Amino acid sequence: MRRNLPDLGAALFVLLLGLLTAWQASVIPTSPIYAQVGPKAIPYLVAAGLLALGVALTVAALRGGWSDDIEELQGAAPLNLRALGLLLAGLLANLALIGPFGFTVAATAQFALVAAAFGSRAHLRNLAIAFVVSLGAYVLFVKLLGVNIGAGVVEGLLFGSPD
Amino acid sequence: MDALSGLALGFGNALTLANLGWALLGCFLGTAIGVLPGIGPALTIALLLPITFSVSATGAFILFCGIFYGAMYGGSTTSILLNTPGESGSIITSLEGAKMARNGRAGPALATAAIGSFVAGMVGTIGIAFLGPIIVELALQLGPAEYFALMVLCFVTVSAVLGGSAIRGLTSLFFGLLLGLVGIDLQTGQPRLTFGIPELLDGVNVVLVAVALFAVGETLYLAWRYVEGKQEVRAVGSIMMSRSDLKRSFWPWIRGAGLGFPFGVMPAGGTEMPTMLSYYAERKLAGPEARKEFGTTGAIEGVAGPEAANNAAAAGILVPMLTLGLPTSATAAIMLSAFQSYGIQPGPLLFTSQAELVWTLIASLFVANVMLVVLNLPLVGLWARILKIPQPQLYAGILVFATIGTYGISNSVVDLILLYGIGVIAMFMRRFDFPVAPVVIGMILGPMAEQAMRQALTISQGDWTTFVTRPVSACILAVALLALAGPRLYGAWLRRVAA
Numbered sequence: 001m002r003r004n005l006p007d008l009g010a011a012l013f014v015l016l017l018g019l020l021t022a023w024q025a026s027v028i029p030t031s032p033i034y035a036q037v038g039p040k041a042i043p044y045l046v047a048a049g050l051l052a053l054g055v056a057l058t059v060a061a062l063r064g065g066w067s068d069d070i071e072e073l074q075g076a077a078p079l080n081l082r083a084l085g086l087l088l089a090g091l092l093a094n095l096a097l098i099g100p101f102g103f104t105v106a107a108t109a110q111f112a113l114v115a116a117a118f119g120s121r122a123h124l125r126n127l128a129i130a131f132v133v134s135l136g137a138y139v140l141f142v143k144l145l146g147v148n149i150g151a152g153v154v155e156g157l158l159f160g161s162p163d
Numbered sequence: 164m165d166a167l168s169g170l171a172l173g174f175g176n177a178l179t180l181a182n183l184g185w186a187l188l189g190c191f192l193g194t195a196i197g198v199l200p201g202i203g204p205a206l207t208i209a210l211l212l213p214i215t216f217s218v219s220a221t222g223a224f225i226l227f228c229g230i231f232y233g234a235m236y237g238g239s240t241t242s243i244l245l246n247t248p249g250e251s252g253s254i255i256t257s258l259e260g261a262k263m264a265r266n267g268r269a270g271p272a273l274a275t276a277a278i279g280s281f282v283a284g285m286v287g288t289i290g291i292a293f294l295g296p297i298i299v300e301l302a303l304q305l306g307p308a309e310y311f312a313l314m315v316l317c318f319v320t321v322s323a324v325l326g327g328s329a330i331r332g333l334t335s336l337f338f339g340l341l342l343g344l345v346g347i348d349l350q351t352g353q354p355r356l357t358f359g360i361p362e363l364l365d366g367v368n369v370v371l372v373a374v375a376l377f378a379v380g381e382t383l384y385l386a387w388r389y390v391e392g393k394q395e396v397r398a399v400g401s402i403m404m405s406r407s408d409l410k411r412s413f414w415p416w417i418r419g420a421g422l423g424f425p426f427g428v429m430p431a432g433g434t435e436m437p438t439m440l441s442y443y444a445e446r447k448l449a450g451p452e453a454r455k456e457f458g459t460t461g462a463i464e465g466v467a468g469p470e471a472a473n474n475a476a477a478a479g480i481l482v483p484m485l486t487l488g489l490p491t492s493a494t495a496a497i498m499l500s501a502f503q504s505y506g507i508q509p510g511p512l513l514f515t516s517q518a519e520l521v522w523t524l525i526a527s528l529f530v531a532n533v534m535l536v537v538l539n540l541p542l543v544g545l546w547a548r549i550l551k552i553p554q555p556q557l558y559a560g561i562l563v564f565a566t567i568g569t570y571g572i573s574n575s576v577v578d579l580i581l582l583y584g585i586g587v588i589a590m591f592m593r594r595f596d597f598p599v600a601p602v603v604i605g606m607i608l609g610p611m612a613e614q615a616m617r618q619a620l621t622i623s624q625g626d627w628t629t630f631v632t633r634p635v636s637a638c639i640l641a642v643a644l645l646a647l648a649g650p651r652l653y654g655a656w657l658r659r660v661a662a
Contacts, residue, residue, distance in 0.1 A: 025355075066331075110562060137567055
């Protein structure tokens with residue numbers, strides 16, 4: 001039977017996760033406190049489980065894999081690089097902007113990029129909607145619920161500095 | 164406390180203005196997010212967990228249960244009008260429901276779904292009230308060894324029995340267990356699996372994982388396969404059911420509710436199996452005239468039965484959650500972590516130590532059910548309008564709220580990196596058909612299972628045979644083993660007989 005490369009990739013990822021777990025379990029300091037089962041036992045068990053499952057998945061992938069039997073994938077649309085790329089750009093923009101510029105700026109940029117990823121072309125209107133939605137959410141969470149979600153430039157101008 | 168006096172106490176509390184308000188808010192929100200494709204109750208409750216800092220436990224849980232029940236009602240609207248089921252329990256509903264809608268019978272389909280949900284919700288909630296105290300009595304006899312065995316059974320059933328493949332389900336479960344291990348070990352104070360990153364000492368936050376799996380991963384997967392085009396929302400029309408519609412729906416409602424509730428109560432919780440069974444039962448039992456409508460013009464029995472089974476199973480899931488502290492669905496797991504954030508340990512003692520909370524909650528489920536049938540029958544046009552929110556802005560909005568939910572935890576960019584990282588893993592899990600619910604359950608139940616195991620071993624002074632020499636624990640573990648190996652052995656046997 002033919003081996004299935006994408007499935008093999010997924011199986012190897014599980015093996016890698018098992019190895020990472022085993023490595024992290026081995027560096028847990030041995031506890032000076034007496035206990036019947038130390039802090040290392042379960043991490044080793046989880047590592048062993050992941051490795052065993054990884055091996056089983058690898059064997060399955062080498063024997064033709066399982067993806068071809070997934071009903072949902074029969075006739076599914078191909079990879080849409082543009083949509084996925086714009087969406088990932090939106091997530092990265094948020095990561096980069098939220099620290100220096102605060103929630104509203106970061107969320108507005110993210111909103112516009114995600115909307116563009118899903119085919120919206122009204123970029124200016126999206127920016128406007130994004131700004132209103134983000135600012136509304138900011139007021140709801142920070143002022144009403146008392147959960148700080150990251151003040152920044154816009155919030156400082158509108159509500160004064162956070163302290 | 165027995166069920167009747169408990170309910171009397173509960174209704175006394177649930178009918179106060181503030182608690183009615185929480186219930187109404189929960190029902191409204193729950194229906195809305197149930198209708199919207201892409202958001203489910205697990206994600207919504209996870210995003211609302213911060214309110215546990217400022218709202219009383221009773222108010223918060225009434226809200227959460229309203230969302231839980233409401234999402235079931237809303238889910239059926241989407242699967243009928245849009246033919247895209249929002250959650251796994253409504254897949255079956257869309258089989259016949261969408262066909263009825265295409266033939267201009269969307270109204271009666273929605274009505275039978277809503278009334279069926281109401282009937283099943285009532286049956287299920289009565290079941291919780293009367294079965295709960297009985298299970299608590301039994302559960303009080305269990306020690307840590309038995310608890311550990313029960314959790315193992317729960318792990319096996321949610322990951323290996325349901326879903327397409329036992330290996331992939333177990334892989335998801337172990338990924339969840341791994342996430343649950345991160346942080347400081349409670350018994351010895353040692354940092355575990357933190358990779359030396361100080362932000363990970365407190366562990367991976369459950370909100371973060373839920374948002375990553377259900378919002379970020381799902382949206383990424385949708386973008387992966389995105390094709391431009393508009394989805395068609397069917398018109399609702401009149402929701403009046405004819406006399407024959409009612410007659411044909413009545414028994415399916417009752418049978419569906421009776422079938423669904425036990426499935427929810429068992430630790431094999433899940434709504435796929437009972438809805439499927441109900442569908443096949445109704446198709447078998449339908450008269451010759453009605454049977455022709457199955458799969459062609461849409462048979463009302465095929466909507467009424469599964470929809471009732473879905474709601475009754477959802478109600479049943481609350482039984483192990485409230486009496487044993489065992490969550491068997493992702494939503495129940497997140498509610499469990501809400502209990503923990505109030506410092507309440509769910510388990511058999513909940514019914515005595517927090518009697519007022521528990522009974523108010525159960526009474527509120529009755530209240531929510533009545534509110535939901537009212538919200539859903541006359542207002543169904545409003546919910547259908549929600550479906551017309553364009554996809555780009557909907558998903559953009561979902562991701563903005565996902566960010567809020569995560570960044571609000573500790574304002575740390577490390578959390579956001581984790582969120583997006585786990586989100587990308589979740590996207591690949593969708594692609595390779597690994598179920599995501601076992602991740603959440605493993606993550607929340609894993610640390611509890613470890614604690615129970617270590618307690619049991621401390622009591623037995625390190626003797627591992629304690630799990631198999633105590634009869635109840637041994638029985639439960641045997642059932643778990645059977646659930647894991649049974650279907651495979653049966654399959655092998657079938658092949659041998661056929662050969």
